[in-house]
Amino acid sequence: MSDVILQATGLHKSYQLGKVSLKVLKGVSLTLQRGEFVAIMGASGSGKSTLLHLLGALDIPDAGTVRFEGRDIFAGGSRARDRLRNATFGFVFQFYHLLPELTVLENTLLPCMVGNSVWSWFSRRHALRRQATEMLERMGLKERLRHRPNELSGGERQRVAIARALANRPRVLLADEPTGNLDAATGREILSVLKSLNEEGQTIVMVTHDPLVAASAHRIVSLVDGRIAARQEAPKAP
Amino acid sequence: MYKLFLCLRYLYKRRIVFFAVGAVCLCVMMVLIVISVMGGFLNMVKDRSRGMLGDLIVESTTLQGFPFYEEFIARLKAEMPDEIHEATPVIITFGTLRFPRNGMTKPVQVVGIDLEETYRVNDFKEGLFYEKYYPGTTHFERQQEPYLGLTKDGQIALPPELEAARRRWEANASPQEIADAWRDQRLLLEVEADDLPKELNRGRIPAGLKRAFENRLFQLPDKVEVAVAKKGKKWLLRHAYGVNTIQRDGDKLKVYYSAYTGPGYFAEPESPLSREGPGWQGRPLPGVILGTDLCAERLRTGGYARYCRRGEMVALAVIPFNPKGGFQEGTGFLTMPLRYVDDCRTGVYDIDSMSVYVSFEQLQDIVNMTAFVPDDRDLDELASEPEGAAATRPSGPAVPARTTQVQIKLKPTVDTRDKVMAARNRVQAIWERVSSEGLAALRDAPNVLDRIEGPVSWVKVQTWEEKQARYIGAVEKEKYLVTILFAVISVVAVFLVGVIFYMIVQQKTRDIGIIKSVGATSLGVAGIFLSYGAAVGVVGGAFGTALGTVFVWYINEIQDLLVWISPSAQVWNPEVYAFDRIPSEVNPSDAIGIYIAAILASVAGALIAAWKASKVWPVEALRYE
Numbered sequence: 001m002s003d004v005i006l007q008a009t010g011l012h013k014s015y016q017l018g019k020v021s022l023k024v025l026k027g028v029s030l031t032l033q034r035g036e037f038v039a040i041m042g043a044s045g046s047g048k049s050t051l052l053h054l055l056g057a058l059d060i061p062d063a064g065t066v067r068f069e070g071r072d073i074f075a076g077g078s079r080a081r082d083r084l085r086n087a088t089f090g091f092v093f094q095f096y097h098l099l100p101e102l103t104v105l106e107n108t109l110l111p112c113m114v115g116n117s118v119w120s121w122f123s124r125r126h127a128l129r130r131q132a133t134e135m136l137e138r139m140g141l142k143e144r145l146r147h148r149p150n151e152l153s154g155g156e157r158q159r160v161a162i163a164r165a166l167a168n169r170p171r172v173l174l175a176d177e178p179t180g181n182l183d184a185a186t187g188r189e190i191l192s193v194l195k196s197l198n199e200e201g202q203t204i205v206m207v208t209h210d211p212l213v214a215a216s217a218h219r220i221v222s223l224v225d226g227r228i229a230a231r232q233e234a235p236k237a238p
Numbered sequence: 239m240y241k242l243f244l245c246l247r248y249l250y251k252r253r254i255v256f257f258a259v260g261a262v263c264l265c266v267m268m269v270l271i272v273i274s275v276m277g278g279f280l281n282m283v284k285d286r287s288r289g290m291l292g293d294l295i296v297e298s299t300t301l302q303g304f305p306f307y308e309e310f311i312a313r314l315k316a317e318m319p320d321e322i323h324e325a326t327p328v329i330i331t332f333g334t335l336r337f338p339r340n341g342m343t344k345p346v347q348v349v350g351i352d353l354e355e356t357y358r359v360n361d362f363k364e365g366l367f368y369e370k371y372y373p374g375t376t377h378f379e380r381q382q383e384p385y386l387g388l389t390k391d392g393q394i395a396l397p398p399e400l401e402a403a404r405r406r407w408e409a410n411a412s413p414q415e416i417a418d419a420w421r422d423q424r425l426l427l428e429v430e431a432d433d434l435p436k437e438l439n440r441g442r443i444p445a446g447l448k449r450a451f452e453n454r455l456f457q458l459p460d461k462v463e464v465a466v467a468k469k470g471k472k473w474l475l476r477h478a479y480g481v482n483t484i485q486r487d488g489d490k491l492k493v494y495y496s497a498y499t500g501p502g503y504f505a506e507p508e509s510p511l512s513r514e515g516p517g518w519q520g521r522p523l524p525g526v527i528l529g530t531d532l533c534a535e536r537l538r539t540g541g542y543a544r545y546c547r548r549g550e551m552v553a554l555a556v557i558p559f560n561p562k563g564g565f566q567e568g569t570g571f572l573t574m575p576l577r578y579v580d581d582c583r584t585g586v587y588d589i590d591s592m593s594v595y596v597s598f599e600q601l602q603d604i605v606n607m608t609a610f611v612p613d614d615r616d617l618d619e620l621a622s623e624p625e626g627a628a629a630t631r632p633s634g635p636a637v638p639a640r641t642t643q644v645q646i647k648l649k650p651t652v653d654t655r656d657k658v659m660a661a662r663n664r665v666q667a668i669w670e671r672v673s674s675e676g677l678a679a680l681r682d683a684p685n686v687l688d689r690i691e692g693p694v695s696w697v698k699v700q701t702w703e704e705k706q707a708r709y710i711g712a713v714e715k716e717k718y719l720v721t722i723l724f725a726v727i728s729v730v731a732v733f734l735v736g737v738i739f740y741m742i743v744q745q746k747t748r749d750i751g752i753i754k755s756v757g758a759t760s761l762g763v764a765g766i767f768l769s770y771g772a773a774v775g776v777v778g779g780a781f782g783t784a785l786g787t788v789f790v791w792y793i794n795e796i797q798d799l800l801v802w803i804s805p806s807a808q809v810w811n812p813e814v815y816a817f818d819r820i821p822s823e824v825n826p827s828d829a830i831g832i833y834i835a836a837i838l839a840s841v842a843g844a845l846i847a848a849w850k851a852s853k854v855w856p857v858e859a860l861r862y863e
Contacts, residue, residue, distance in 0.1 A: 058755055059857045079759060086757020097752045097860060101251040106243075111756040113240035164756070 004070075005203055006032040006055060006172060011064035013050050024050045026226035027064070032172070032205065037198040039217035040207045046223045048207045049176050055205060056089040056174040057081040068171075086115045090165030094177035096157040098149040104160050105145040108132040111167045135163045139193065155186035162193060166202075173197070175206040179213050191216045240753065241762060245770040252742060255770075258735045258840070259778040265728035266782025266836045267789065272724045273828050274790045276717035278821020283713050286585045287706040289361030292645035293652070294662055296669060296699050301331055302559045303607055303640035304693045306676040311644060313672050314665065321661045323649045326355035327641035329601050333556035334571075335532065335594055337546065344532060346594045348556055350601030353378060359647040361584075367530065368548060368580040371501040372403040376580040378597035380522035383549030383577060385505035387516035396504060397516045404500060503544040524600055525579035526552060531591035533581055542583075550578050554594060558606040561637055561689040572604050598641075607640040612685050635683040637690060638676070658701055666699040673697070728839070735774060735843030739767060743847045750851050751859025764852035771844025775837035783833050787824045794819050 013025040024047040032038060032055075042048040053059040055066060057073045066073050073084055085091075090111075098107045112128045113121060121128075136145060139159040149157055158178060165173055175194065179187030195216055198204050206217060214220045222229040248255070298304040311325045329350035336343040353376070357363040369376040389395045396404070408416055505519070533546035546552075555571040576596065583590050602608050611634055652661050673694045680686045703710065743750070750763055789796065797820065800807035 053857050082754075082757050082759045084757075085755060091755050093860060095860075097748070097755070099749050099752060101247050110240065110753070113243055114753070114756055114758045114762070118242060 003034050004031055005034040005036075005068070006030075006205075007067045008051075008055060009065050009067075011051065011054055011066070012062045013047070013054065013059070014062055024226055025054075025061070028223070028226070028228055029064075030055075030221060030228065032203065035198070035201050035203055036219065037195070037204045037217045038206070039214035039220045040205065040223060041209065041211065041214050041220055042223035044209060047226050048209075048223050051223065052174050052176050052205060052207045056091055056172070057084045058091070086111055087168050088171050090168070090170035090173045092158070092161050092165045092173065092175040092178050094180040096149070096154075096161045096181075098157060098160055098164075100149055103146050103148060104136065104141060104152070105129070105132060107149065107160055108136055108163045108167055110164060115168055132163070132167055135166055136160070139163050153186075154182050155189055158182065158186075158190050159193065162190070162197075166197075171203060173202055173204045175204065177207055177209070179208070179210070187213065240758065241765045241769050244753070244766050245773050248742070248766075248770055254738055254741065255774060258731075258738045258774045258843075259781070261731040261734045262775055262778025262836055262840055263782040263785065265731040266779050266832055267786035269721065269724050269728055270783060270786030270824065270829060270832050271790055271793075273717075273721055273832070274786075274824045275793070275821055276720055277825055277828065278823050280710070280713050280717055282585075282821055284703075284706075284710060287710065288702045289364070290584050290586070290589065291702045291705060292359040293648040293658065294646040294665055294699065294701055295705050296644040296646070296665065296697060297705075298642055298693055298696045298698070300563065300693065300696055301642070302561050302563050302693055303329065303642040304673075304697050305561075305638035305640050305690050306672050306694070307641045307644055308639065309676065310669055310672045313668055314646070317668060318661070318664060321648055321652050321664070323647040324355055324358040325644055325646045326352050326359050327598060328356075328643040328645055329598060329605065329607060330642045331556055331601070331605055333554055333594070335528070336553040336555070337533075338551055338553060339546075345592075346529075346532070346554075347589075347592045348554065348601060349593055349595045350598040351595055352598045356645075359645045362582060365530075365582040365584050366527070366580050367542075367583070368502055371407050372400050373406055375400060375403045376525070376527070378525045378579075378600065380524055381549070381577055381579065382518035382522055383505055383520045383547070383551075385517060385519055387514045389515065395516050396500075397518060401516075503547050505547050505549065520549070520551065520577075523551060523575050523577045524597060526554060526576035527580045527582050527595040528552070528578055529590040529593040530581040530583040531587060532594070533578060544581070546578050548578065548580075551575055552578050554596065556601070556605055558604065560606065561640065561693060574600075574604060602639065602641070609636045609639045611636045612689060635680055635686050637686050640693065662699055662701055669697060669699060725835075732839045732843040735771060735840050736846055739771065739844045739847035740850065743767065743851045746851075747854055747859045750854040751856040754854065754856040755860060760852040763854070764848040767844050767848035767851050768841055771841045771848070772837055774844075775840030778840065779833045779836035782836065783829050787829065790822050790824050793822050 008028060008030045011025050011028040012023075014021050014023040016022075024045075028047075028051055030051075040048045040051060050059065054061050057066070060074060068084065068088060073081065099110065102110070109128060109132050112132070116124065116128075133145065136142065139162065141156060141159060141163070144152060144156060144160075149160065152160065158181075162173075162175075162178075165175075173194075178194070179190050182190065191213060194204055194206065204217075206213075208214050296310070307327045311327065314322050314325050329348075331348050331350075333346055333348045334343050335346045351362075363369060366376055384397050384400055386394055386396060395401055528546070530542060534542035534544040536542055553573050553575050555573040557565070557571055559565065582593070582595060646665065648658065648661055652658055677687065677691065677694060680690075753763060753766075754760075797807075797809060800809075
């Protein structure tokens with residue numbers, strides 16, 4: 001349980017805001033072990049979401065590399081990144097980002113639909129649907145399969161988003177402020193879901209600004225002004 | 239997979255797309271209707287042109303015509319038995335037609351035909367009116383005028399020959415056709431109803447009704463045979479002359495009369511009380527067939543009101559030309575009295591309002607196109623000749639008889655354009671052989687050759703399409719022009735699809751980001767919107783094709799409805815257009831073509847939106863709620 005799954009080295013990223021170039025990441029390096037639960041902390045604007053996006057191949061760095069199991073994820077062009085996002089990484093966002101026209105089950109199946117052609121979808125659809133249903137049942141959404149996102153509470157929506165992120169059995173789950181939009185009790189529920197997933201071996205990277213939330217992780221990485229400030233082991237949960 | 243799934247889901251979840259579907263539907267419908275009506279019109283024009291002319295036409299467009307046609311036709315039938323069904327000579331010249339009854343005179347095109355051969359060469363017979371209802375009675379022989387009269391059992395009837403002919407038609411006609419033919423009922427008067435039905439039952443005519451009749455055309459006998467309520471709500475009242483129908487309309491009774499309600503317009507006896515039987519009157523004269531618009535008024539319904547009685551005398555005047563195109567010495571217009579036996583409707587107004595058809599032999603004779611021995615003696619020589627029967631006829635070879643056209647009907651086996659063209663070329667070759675042989679035989683008669691060499695050289699062999707090319711070409715161009723015009727208008731729908739899709743992409747930027755974040759490629763996202771566009775085309779096109787087809791099928795009923803609402807809404811005026819009904823058939827290949835074009839146009843409309851969607855950067859799209 002100590003092999004490196006994801007390794008970022010010297011990541012630089014800047015955004016163009018009008019005429020001003022805003023440097024968000026100024027040389028971030030980070031190593032992630034398989035089965036680890038890492039929290040990235042920092043004030044807003046510290047670049048923690050940008051780092052998460054780079055780790056998950058959702059964005060491209062100005063300089064630096066990210067290696068997944070030793071391979072550079074930015075080497076293969078956009079098609080290769082699309083495939084990584086589809087099968088290797090799973091994203092959970094602060095604002096859930098579910099498609100309002102689709103039901104809970106359909107939202108969960110979206111990565112499977114993206115990953116399969118029409119023919120392979122039709123040959124595998126029963127298995128995929130059963131798998132997604134099991135995932136949603138595990139998230140406690142057994143009664144909600146046919147509901148639309150706007151009929152769900154925030155916590156339920158986030159659980160659907162987690163189910164969707166896990167649909168293709170990703171190697172790394174990337175969560176961007178998963179509890180940021182929820183009340184404390186619901187946030188705790190989501191955290192316990194993440195923790196139990198981690199206990200089953202899921203590698204998780206979570207971005208948060210809340211130290212209480214970050215406390216659930218094995219390890220906390222603090223970002224200050226685009227650089228990693230300190231590393232510390234998370235206090236063991238009581 | 240997600241492309242198909244999402245585009246279908248968006249199709250019925252995003253209501254705004256219905257506008258795009260509606261626009262595509264309307265445009266498809268519009269273009270389909272235009273193409274179908276114009277294409278139908280074109281086909282009708284082609285059909286009629288061919289129906290009028292036969293398949294091949296050998297003609298000299300001059301008035302003096304060309305010789306050797308008899309040998310030519312004989313040779314055609316002998317050498318091309320597998321291709322030629324029938325060939326018939328036709329003389330076309332100009333003249334005037336006078337209706338002595340009212341003194342009306344009209345300029346006409348005089349067509350000399352052999353009736354039986356013409357029936358076989360083209361669709362002339364289908365256009366005849368009396369020949370349809372009284373089959374076998376139309377001919378160019380000398381004949382009298384038929385008049386109506388009472389049979390022994392009190393029925394109004396035509397002479398037995400015509401009645402028998404009509405029964406022959408009735409035996410083969412459908413009940414609807416018979417009902418349509420018997421419709422010429424005229425309202426005579428309206429009277430107060432009172433207790434008329436009861437009196438009618440007793441077989442008496444009430445005093446009020448009788449007085450009303452007396453003041454009008456008839457004097458009614460006291461006793462009448464009455465058949466009551468046998469035909470729905472109609473009261474039938476039979477009296478001395480004709481059949482009257484009495485219909486109750488509220489507290490009014492409407493009395494209809496018709497001298498003869500069968501098809502056609504015939505002479506009637508002078509007195510309605512005459513007990514005379516039907517018969518024939520006047521001196522026997524050759525028959526003439528008139529273009530329907532010459533002797534009848536076209537009604538808005540598409541039918542005709544004839545104002546010339548069958549067998550009525552008309553006077554036709556023509557000018558004889560000699561073979562060199564000059565007037566025949568000592569002749570001007572030659573007038574011949576004829577009896578109107580029938581009228582022919584080809585469906586082309588220019589022809590039906592101008593044409594008069596007479597017997598080929600008679601016309602050939604009167605316009606001096608029969609064979610004759612030229613007389614080149616000068617006046618001094620003629621003056622020294624003895625008068626009267628002792629005068630010597632000029633001797634020597636004769637100038638052959640002439641015609642202006644030979645119409646040829648090909649066998650049905652000559653069905654492709656290439657075969658028709660090959661047949662045309664063979665006909666051309668035969669004509670050249672026949673004419674050069676004919677001219678060679680007259681080598682020793684310079685006075686004859688001098689008269690026919692010119693006419694022989696002016697003969698052209700054409701297919702019906704070549705002869706009508708200018709007119710058909712104009713209609714074809716009109717069809718293309720109007721189709722292009724409406725297709726250009728339909729481009730508006732492409733823009734509408736474009737605008738609506740652009741709006742959707744604008745609204746859905748975040749969703750596009752989500753789809754990309756789970757691994758969809760840019761091409762895949764563009765594919766969603768392109769297939770979305772195609773789906774709009776498929777659905778809109780399907781509705782448009784269906785609605786357009788139904789519209790075209792019922793286009794005449796729709797026009798009838800519009801006319802019923804407001805008479806000025808008659809778009810298709812049968813008085814103007816050659817055809818009564820708007821063409822109402824949809825060509826499946828047109829429909830499929832338009833459908834495919836609609837799908838492609840919708841995809842094209844979605845292009846910009848799809849490109850924009852593919853450019854969405856997921857990080858930007860997902861940053862905020």
